[in-house]
Amino acid sequence: MxxxxxxxxxxxxxxxxxxxxxxxxxxxxxPLSGRSLVRPIVGRQIAGVCIGVAQANGWDVMLVRILTVVGFLFTSGLVGVAYLAGWIGIPEEPIAMPGTYPPGAYPPGSYPPSTPGGYPPSV
The missing domain is CATH 2.20.28 (Rubrerythrin, domain 2)
Structure with missing residues (x-):
């Protein structure tokens, strides 16, 4: 561009x-503000498409849900097809496992950190 x-x-x-x-x-x-377009695990009603779109754009979730239902009724189901496409096409939010580090926290080969005395520690 x-x-x-x-x-x-x-x-x-x-x-x-x-x-x-x-x-x-x-x-x-x-840079564009907001989150990336993902379907979050927490707070979803059906598939998480509405909350994902709302969070990515900084909109109110209830407004997006109401507009989706009204749009579904007035477009003879065209918004329903778009919702299904979002359900299929928008990726789910990655699940953070407890006790794991986020990706990229340690470069490959740098853990355990080099400390005097070596690893594992000798007794």
Missing amino acids: PFYCQRCGTSLPPSARFCSNCGNVVTAAP
């Missing part, structure tokens, strides 16, 4: 910090 200079409209690569035409400082777009 090319960026454009706000002053002169020159197309710039995403890594540009300055406009090559006029020298204007190019500011990067702020």
